[in-house]
Amino acid sequence: MVSHVACALPDPPEKLFFAMMVVLIQIAIGTGLLLACALVHILVVVSSIPVLQRIARHYPDKQMLRRNFAVFGATVLTLLFAHTLQIWAWAALFWVADEFPDFGTSFYFSTVTYTTLG
Numbered sequence: 310m311v312s313h314v315a316c317a318l319p320d321p322p323e324k325l326f327f328a329m330m331v332v333l334i335q336i337a338i339g340t341g342l343l344l345a346c347a348l349v350h351i352l353v354v355v356s357s358i359p360v361l362q363r364i365a366r367h368y369p370d371k372q373m374l375r376r377n378f379a380v381f382g383a384t385v386l387t388l389l390f391a392h393t394l395q396i397w398a399w400a401a402l403f404w405v406a407d408e409f410p411d412f413g414t415s416f417y418f419s420t421v422t423y424t425t426l427g
Contacts, residue, residue, distance in 0.1 A: 342402055346395040353391040357383070396423050 361380050368376035400412065400419035409415040 338402070338406075342398060346398060349394050349398070350391045353387060353394070357387040361387075392423070396420050399423065 361383055364379050364383055365376055368379065396419050397416070399422075400416040403409055403415040403419060404412045409418060
């Protein structure tokens with residue numbers, strides 16, 4: 310009795326080339342959005358400097374603890390705003406790429422991965 314063993318044939322080179330191009334396109338798009346997110350972060354932080362200076366000038370030297378608390382609190386809120394913009398950008402990319410059925414799921418995934426992986 311002859312047994313037939315199924316043998317997987319290698320994929321044709323065209324299929325491998327196409328798969329590699331898809332991966333490279335995904336890497337390029339992800340890198341582009343990562344650079345855009347870095348630019349957003351820089352712009353938000355730089356634009357907040359005059360506001361932080363104004364907050365610091367509001368408090369006299371005798372109230373250094375309050376001044377530091379106010380400036381640090383405003384800085385944290387500014388960074389939180391920048392991170393939120395980045396989460397929305399990634400969610401929009403996932404949604405436009407049709408990775409998830411709706412924007413809510415894209416936003417949830419983007420938030421979870423951003424907060425766990427950073």
